[in-house]
Amino acid sequence: MPRLMIAAPHGRSGKTVLTLGLLRALSNRGLAVQPFKKGPDYIDTGWHTVAAHRDARNLDCFFMDDPKMRGVLRTAGEGADVCMVEGAMGLFDGLDVEGSSSSAEVAKRLGLPVVLVVDVTRMTRTTAAVVQGLARFDEELTVAGVLLNRVQGARQEKLVRAAVERYCGLPVVGALPKDAALDIPDRHLGLTSSTEAREKDAFLDGIAAVVEQHVDIDALLELAATAPPV
Numbered sequence: 001m002p003r004l005m006i007a008a009p010h011g012r013s014g015k016t017v018l019t020l021g022l023l024r025a026l027s028n029r030g031l032a033v034q035p036f037k038k039g040p041d042y043i044d045t046g047w048h049t050v051a052a053h054r055d056a057r058n059l060d061c062f063f064m065d066d067p068k069m070r071g072v073l074r075t076a077g078e079g080a081d082v083c084m085v086e087g088a089m090g091l092f093d094g095l096d097v098e099g100s101s102s103s104a105e106v107a108k109r110l111g112l113p114v115v116l117v118v119d120v121t122r123m124t125r126t127t128a129a130v131v132q133g134l135a136r137f138d139e140e141l142t143v144a145g146v147l148l149n150r151v152q153g154a155r156q157e158k159l160v161r162a163a164v165e166r167y168c169g170l171p172v173v174g175a176l177p178k179d180a181a182l183d184i185p186d187r188h189l190g191l192t193s194s195t196e197a198r199e200k201d202a203f204l205d206g207i208a209a210v211v212e213q214h215v216d217i218d219a220l221l222e223l224a225a226t227a228p229p230v
Helices: 015-028 043-052 066-077 103-110 126-137 154-168 194-214 217-224
Strands: 003-007 033-038 057-059 082-086 114-119 143-151 172-177
Touching: 003 015, 003 103, 003 217, 015 033, 015 043, 015 082, 015 194, 015 217, 033 043, 033 066, 043 194, 057 066, 066 082, 066 103, 082 103, 082 217, 114 126, 126 143, 126 154, 143 154, 143 217, 154 172, 172 194, 172 217
Parallel strands: 003 082, 003 114, 033 057, 033 082, 114 143, 143 172
Antiparallel strands: none
16 A cells, blocks of 8 residues: 655644645546545644545544554555555654654554655755754654755755755655745635635645646655555
């Protein structure tokens, strides 16, 4: 079952917008993509469902034991070309200093390759240090690739890509520009009427178009295909 987790060093990195753009872009390509959200969040799963045209599910090792999580993954993912799990908070942030119930724990227990969304605002080479620290922090976790977010120009992208690939040995599979259009306006949260639903749909198609332009989706699918059997 091809699958991966979209995670980040910290909240507000833009992983939700990127996840939504990827879900819609994959769906627009005619692929069946099954979305999941780490934790009990219901707002993000609502967005996921609209973006993927497929009901999203929650995964959490605090509320579910391993067999239950695997069962939800298998059942919801049946017939899907790829499963995509959006993490929560920072990758290793959990209930305690051991990181219990963190996104990393869910990824390890379900064999999810992790793609890191890194906000590179005012950073170049330091990005590699951040990525390297996350990739080496837990040897049981597979960090498979990097998505750069809020990139301010070609020069910054070139420097950051080179640094990550040189010092971390990980592929940079995309670089999203700093763009206000990629922020979810608060007014979109909790939309219910048919008119508002059409507005939300148009917003998602806009994000998907940006993702198609700036992310190597085929490379991302190749990373998902490296996941071990569930």
